[in-house]
Amino acid sequence: xxxxxxxxxxxxxxxxxxxxxxxxxxxxxxxxxxxxxxxxxxxxxxxxxxxxxxxxxxxxxxxxxxxxxxxxxxxxxxxxxxxxxxxxxxxxxxxxxxxxxxxxxxxxxxxxxxxxxxxxxxxxxxxxxxxxxxxxxxxxxxxxxxxxxxxxxxxxxxxxxxxxxxxxxxxxxxxxxxxxxxxxxxxxxxxxxxxxxxxxxxxxxxxxxxxxxxxxxxxxxxxxxxxxxxxxxxxxxxxxxxxxxxxxxxxxxxxxxxxxxxxxxxxxxxxxxxxxxxxxxxxxxxxxxxxxxxxxxxxxxxxxxxxxxxxxxxxxxxxxxxxxxxxxxxxxxxxxxxxxxxxxxxxxxxxxx
Numbered sequence: 385x386x387x388x389x390x391x392x393x394x395x396x397x398x399x400x401x402x403x404x405x406x407x408x409x410x411x412x413x414x415x416x417x418x419x420x421x422x423x424x425x426x427x428x429x430x431x432x433x434x435x436x437x438x439x440x441x442x443x444x445x446x447x448x449x450x451x452x453x454x455x456x457x458x459x460x461x462x463x464x465x466x467x468x469x470x471x472x473x474x475x476x477x478x479x480x481x482x483x484x485x486x487x488x489x490x491x492x493x494x495x496x497x498x499x500x501x502x503x504x505x506x507x508x509x510x511x512x513x514x515x516x517x518x519x520x521x522x523x524x525x526x527x528x529x530x531x532x533x534x535x536x537x538x539x540x541x542x543x544x545x546x547x548x549x550x551x552x553x554x555x556x557x558x559x560x561x562x563x564x565x566x567x568x569x570x571x572x573x574x575x576x577x578x579x580x581x582x583x584x585x586x587x588x589x590x591x592x593x594x595x596x597x598x599x600x601x602x603x604x605x606x607x608x609x610x611x612x613x614x615x616x617x618x619x620x621x622x623x624x625x626x627x628x629x630x631x632x633x634x635x636x637x638x639x640x641x642x643x644x645x646x647x648x649x650x651x652x653x654x655x656x657x658x659x660x661x662x663x664x665x666x667x668x669x670x671x672x673x674x675x676x677x678x679x680x681x682x683x684x685x686x687x688x689x690x691x692x693x694x695x696x697x698x699x700x701x702x703x704x705x706x707x708x709x710x711x712x713x714x715x716x717x718x719x720x721x722x723x724x725x726x727x728x729x730x731x732x733x734x735x736x737x
Contacts (some may be wrong), residue, residue, distance in 0.1 A: 403503075403532060408515060410500045410508060413533045417497035419554035420475055423542060429638055429652050430538065432726070434473045438651075439721035440678050440701065441469035441685060448697040451689070454491045464493065465696070469685070471496035472525065474624040476534035479507060480692075490569045491694075494520065501532045531657040541644035544637040551634055572616040646677045653729040666712055671703040 404412045426430055442465035451461040471478040482489050497524065499726065500508045500515070507520045524534025537547070569576075569584060576584075612675035642649045648669030649655075682698045689696040701715070716722040 389702040403530065409502050409504060409540065410510065410515065411532050412500070412526075414529050415535065415539065417475055420536065420542075421497055423545045423549075424474055424637040427545045427641060429654070430645075430701050432652055433538075433642065435471065435649045436647065436721055437473045437645065437678075438466055439719065440715075441472070441681055441698065442466040443699045443701075443719060445697040450695045450697070454489070454694060456490050456492070461696075464491070465698075467493045472523070472681075472685075473536060476527065476536035476539070477522065479520055479522050481507075481509075481518045483519075490593050503532075505532070506686075508533065521684070521688075521692050537646060538641065538644040541640050544640045544644075548634055548637040548641075551637075569617065572618075613694070638702050648673050653726065656681065667703065670701070670712060674701055674703050 404414070406412060409737045421451040424434065424680060439626065441652075442462055444451070444461050445462055449461060450465065455461065455464055468478050468480070469492065471613070477496045477499060479494040479496060481492040481494050483492060484490055493508075494509060496511050498511055500510045501522065502508065505522070507522055507623065508629065509516045509518055525536065527533065527535035541571055618650055642652055642654060650666040651673075668687055679700050683699055686696055713727040715725060716729050
């Protein structure tokens, strides 16, 4: 009996993978990088969460790292790592171009929405239809959906981000084009004069349009003839979008966005009604966030750079040393992670920082 054996090289896996490959051999991501970029500008809480996490993941100990010697003039290790971490948090992927020879080279961040891979994991830059091969390295957060590309933490909440954006756009269009009562003007025992019709058109078409014209009053003058003594004018409401009709929807989606990022709501300026911001509220949230989210990612980033021959030592926040929320926020401002305006919104009052 003939026996057939399948042998594999020690470096080559025989597992079957399912990925979408273009005619050029480029493997396309299973989600749209451009859609993630658009979503970044669609919601203030989402954008703030990405910036905060990128800041926390780029606190480099320069004296214990040698990254600076691999960077071009004018690029500091902190700025380089901040861009690297920003790509990671926004796209779930980060790529570094290695430019130069085998012994003398420099690192450049590649915009993650432009990076592509082939099956042999060679790195490419894709801009529109132009594709250029680059020497470099790719780091990503694990995704069960792909063997080649990672995914960001918030991917499961992308729909909530887009729903929030649609609510904002709807309200924007409402104020631009429809911020007026949806009424039927009903005349009984009379007909409107040409002058009255023009008054209605002018008032509802322009004078009542937009938030600057809210709460204005319409005055109608009759003809004062004998035939008008039984005349009546009625305004019947046909349908109306109530004020703040999306408040509850936006509140739910806001909370889901914060959960998807695993970031403390207080750090995003979100104060729940049942938690009015005690002195230790942010401290407790930040300590859990630091242990479960930031420190594991710091270890992965440090390991990635070690594997490519670069020593990078990142510093996690020592959350146990803070006395109160004000001290935490002051430290985040000093580290460049928060702006003064963001810090004030977190504290809920105008504290000098």
